[in-house]
Amino acid sequence: MARIKIDHSRCTGCRHCEIACSLNHVAGTANPRRARIRVFKEGSTYFPTIAGPFVDAACTSKIDVVLGDQTYNMCLVCRASCPEKPFFIEAETGFPLKCDFCGIPPSPSCVRWCNSGALELIED
């Protein structure tokens, strides 16, 4: 099955992937808040995060992960469309967003426009 491989070290934070996703799902509409991929910065690193499942309640436990000298809030890089955070939920409608592995073969829209190599389609 094909997978999307994300290489944080290459991501430039350009957010072209967000718009690629948004345009592909609602024709004519460029809007990062409607994208199923969002790119967030923590410290000096960008994290492209692809939306996963909808959950109707937040986790009861909160988790921080320490990598090197940086502490990451797991909620930030978590893929869930979750009431804890406003991402992957359409602002106007409250509609939860989930990646549907879209696009024209051979590449999903976000991968096709990502020029840095941060997003890559691989077969395993």
Place this chain on the structure above:
Amino acid sequence: MYGHTGRCLRVNLSRNDYQIETLPQELMEQYLGGRGLGVKVLFDEIDPRLDPLSEDNKLIFASGPLVGTGAVTGASCNVVTKSALSQTIASAKLRGHFGAELKFAGFDMIIVEGKAERPVILSIADDKIAIQPSLEYWGRTTSETEAMFRAALADKWAGRETYLVSIGPAGENLAAVANVVTDGFLAVGGAGIGAVMGSKNLKAIAVKGNRSVLVADTSRFVQVITTIINKLNSAPLTSQSMSVWGSAFLVRLCYEKGAVPFKNFQTTSFEGLRHVGTEALASAFPLRSRGCFSCPIACIKKSDVQDSRFKGKGMAPTYLAIGALGLNCGITDLTTVGMANIICAEMGLDPIAAGGAVATVMELAEKGLVSKEALKIDMRFGETDHLVTALTLMATKKGHVRRIGRGAKALAEEFGAPELFMGVKGISMAPFDPRALQGMGLHFATSNCGPHHLYAYTFIDELLNVHEPVDPATTEGKPALVKTYQDTTAVTDSLGLCNWPLMGLKFKNFVPMVNSCLGTRLAADDLLLIGERIWNLERLFNQTAGLGVSDDILPGRFIDEPLPAGPAQGQVAGIKEMLPEYYRLRGWDESGTPPRDRLQALGIEDSTNGQDQD
């Protein structure tokens, strides 16, 4: 309406209120948006003769129609005002993510009028607009300001989607050399706008939005963008040089053509190129590539500076920083340049204007025309500490702000050597020697926003030979080259695009992207005509402000003193032979004035702006 949001936010800081206006359709057709629309509004609404720091000056932030749509490099927000440094119109380009976020908040443009009684921050979150007191932010650096604002938001996630533009201490203290900053990027060509923002007591603007920007023909647009990305990917300059090094790769190429100024433009030949080349850059800084919104090139390099004298994060040196803050001050130490560049971003100082002021004082000192006592600071070519100290002082200490912070021209005049000011229309020159690149020289002399290379990319042909091989030393054909690049840049700035892609593709490659996005059927020539219209309107603004043919001139050094050494040895700038031809191509008379019928042909009807009557 596609691309445009069609809405404009007008904020009056004196009255502490705002209103949301609809932008007239025909203005967007005539001037596109961004720089063009900003210039039109400024020209219509202020008297170009006014004092730039007076309450009547206006400060406009305008994102072009392609910004936020996903168009390749559609990220620029233009900052248009009357410059505090030059008395000309200023139209700086703010990159990063601010411009796109402004569109997502539902605005093409913000017009800031008046002056707040106390420091404020303008906060925009969709239609929730607030003018907030911000005394606690005053005196803060630009990165502190952004971090404080984000941390203070009630919704802890909101800061991640909020983008700011702010001034540092330099703008607050009304230093003429001040600029504005977003996320560590200084606005390109922004000398003289930081003080205007400071004079309004406006510390920052913050935006966040949830709205959509509409695209006319999505399937065609997506296809065109994919093609453009592939084109940029197969061109060596955009896929390799710019992506890996940013503009810093230009240092060696410029040096080899004898075009990099050293010690206030005294020569272009110097020892120590290897200390400032790309290898030195890679060993001095761990480079991280950063892209402006929807840019596949990602020429911005961020880095940390870890030095016993200074620790900080910010932009790694670009060509501009290495030239203006390094070589032109006689400095070949990249760590110092990196430090100086970050200080500029934190303090909100324009690197060309601030570096130009330092280089001028250094030459004044070298010639014995200024003493340490007169300026209360020591400045000698090549002294790294002098540069770093001067930058901090000219932004923060009132006495130094009033002396060095006024910029190179005022300093050269005060110490009796106006000929040592290396600039045009009051603004220091970007680090390219006009004796080595004739087209760049003509552009520097005639540019409406001052001598900045990013208002006409002639070096793409003169230096890099991307589209056609052009001999940098000849004056022949240069007036046409300059005019085309000036008009092209006016178009791309107005659409909200970056010009660096022109290193990998042609202007005409942008056209299908524009049309599929906006639902228009414009040809490349239609766009260039709009560019020419904008250029003429800016010219008209400057002429009304009191500038004339005598301001289309290069400093005497470039005309009378042949380059003493290096690859361009013996050359002078042939500006006098190029200028008449340039005026002729623009359809202007010998005094460089656009005649009435020419303006009418360009669709600039109401060219008097009511100023004849008063």
